[in-house]
Amino acid sequence: MRVLFVEKQINYEPQGIMQLSSVLKQAGHEVALAVADLEDPVQVAREFEPDIVGYSVMTGSQRYYFDLNLKIREALNGHKVMSVFGGPHPTFFPEMIEEPGVDGLCVGEGEGPIVDLANALGNGGLKPDIPNWWFKIDGEIVRNPVRPLIHDLGSLPHPDRPLIYDKHPYLRDSPIKHFMGSRGCPYQCTYCFNHAYYQIYKRERRGNQRPVDRIIDEVKWVRSQWPLEHVFFIDDLLIIFDDWLEEFAEKWPREVGLPFFCNVRADLLVRAPYKADLLAKAGAYTVSMGIEAGNDRIRRDLLKRHMSKEQIIEAGRLLRSVGINVTATNILGLPGSRLEDDIETMRLNAAAKVSYAQAFIFQPYPGTELGKYAEDMGLANVGTFDDIASISWERSPLLYQDEDEKRQVEHLQRWFAIGVEFPWLEPVIRWLIKAPHNAFIDKVYWYIHKTFKGVLLQRRVYATRFSVRKLFVVAKHFFRMGS
Missing domain, CATH: 3.20.20.70 (Aldolase class I)
Incomplete structure (x- = not known):
């Protein structure tokens, strides 16, 4: 099976997706990644033609992924694809299975469930009784119980870092x-x-x-x-x-x-x-x-x-x-x-x-x-x-x-x-925080916060060698990130 993971933005290595990718590849499946702030994920999907599109979703970001998923499905123009969601939001709010375009969601740990799903689809079709999965099949919701947690974490292969580093030069370097x-x-x-x-x-x-x-x-x-x-x-x-x-x-x-x-x-x-x-x-x-x-x-x-x-x-x-x-x-x-x-x-x-x-x-x-x-x-x-x-x-x-x-x-x-x-x-800060919210003040305060944070992180948190070039590279990445 061909599995495409889609991320809006990556600020540091996403451990969950890397681990899912490694177990999928170990089971013989093909995996790709699209990062929306680096490329057009819709175009990546067109070229890759995935059988499964997966999204890792936190509460607060779900609407972005729902909308993007519908665009990807439309762009695939009839190519049969299964859209699945995992991460904190589906785990705690599985009723999101009702959303248009959501075919399945994984509750809890995902390594075994994603491999079981890919294996089933590769062997002829969806099996609705896979533990940890909720499926929407012909308008009906199938709710499966979770399997036990993975106790022997050493049994998992190393997370698939090339999946991220081949796509993201900043994290690689x-x-x-x-x-x-x-x-x-x-x-x-x-x-x-x-x-x-x-x-x-x-x-x-x-x-x-x-x-x-x-x-x-x-x-x-x-x-x-x-x-x-x-x-x-x-x-x-x-x-x-x-x-x-x-x-x-x-x-x-x-x-x-x-x-x-x-x-x-x-x-x-x-x-x-x-x-x-x-x-x-x-x-x-x-x-x-x-x-x-x-x-x-x-x-x-x-x-x-x-x-x-x-x-x-x-x-x-x-x-x-x-x-x-x-x-x-x-x-x-x-x-x-x-x-x-x-x-x-x-x-x-x-x-x-x-x-x-x-x-x-x-x-x-x-x-x-x-x-x-x-x-x-x-x-x-x-x-x-x-x-x-x-x-x-x-x-x-x-x-x-x-x-x-x-x-x-x-x-x-x-x-x-x-x-x-x-x-x-x-006393000065008490005076400064009395300022109104407006575009100018909010932006100035944001830059002050970002700059001070970057300086302290570089000096006290990161034990790395300093260079002017590295400072500019880090600053560029730091200011691209959200708040």
Whole structure:
């Protein structure tokens, strides 16, 4: 079978599509990729004539893919093609199967399901009882249960990086490349889909890690083919299991020796400080921890992140003491919060001496506990999924009693990292965020935010060699990306 994956834009290696491509090729199928901001995906489809067109969809981007899919189907001019959708949005909102042009959607993990589907079509026709798939057949919806999660992640082939790098010169030539060492997370943060995911996968272990040797093999293979100076692990939480981390700390510096980035949790590090020592021994250059909110009530009761300010500050101190840079994620405009709460969050990041503080504006994603809370409280100004921002930087969809305060929260996102870096600028930032929304101010604030972010990432997060040429290449890519 000929399978075409279509992406709107690729900012870093899409692990899911690369993994699906590798298992499809292993099973003897042909795979191609179209990236809409680099080429015309409709023309790619005409030339490739796929049997299956696949889309990986996040909530907020689904309408774009629905419309593009209809254009591709029309352009194929009678060539029989099956349009299938996977990723977070189909997994949590499979009722999208009703959309015109959607033939099937995959709920949950996709490696086994996509191969089973391609094999069935290649052997004479669709089998409607493939686990994980919902199909629309002659107007009727077939809903299949999910199969168990893949526990042995080492059994999967390496993700198909040539699929991406042959199409995307920037990612191919970048010395920073992204990897995954695990899947899943045991925590119950209310803004995250993880708790909903394990309602689908009941009684499953909440976290599976790839064997250390398989990760090392993949990284060494990538380094032998393409530039690689810094490894980014994009897992939810890389440091859960002590035995895995101990093995990683022994083998990684000896066999790879590259600096890396990963995600951690403040309370987990403070309760087990030896994890920071193991990360340092392995060669971690930068880690990121979720601070999310400075207000204790909001962080513990609303977000269900059961950690104290003192633990967050201590985690920052602990990591710096072993030579690891610290970045943090934060959520502004949470349900029931006020501007002063977000200012408090900025101050907590400064107290933890965060090297770069990333701030997002809360989006009430349906299917999350916090999204439901916002809806139940009458705070979510969201009519349909199409009103959810696919990138949560721009605007808050929540209803505020004071629209001026809402605007200030939105502007604060642009100035947040600067306020963390220079706490003495807080009075100036309070004045700047009172500005109105207009094309000029929004663009100026956007450029200031982007430039400052780029400088700090280059200096404190990316352990790569500096050159003027590289700076211009990175800047060009950085400013092409969304907010």
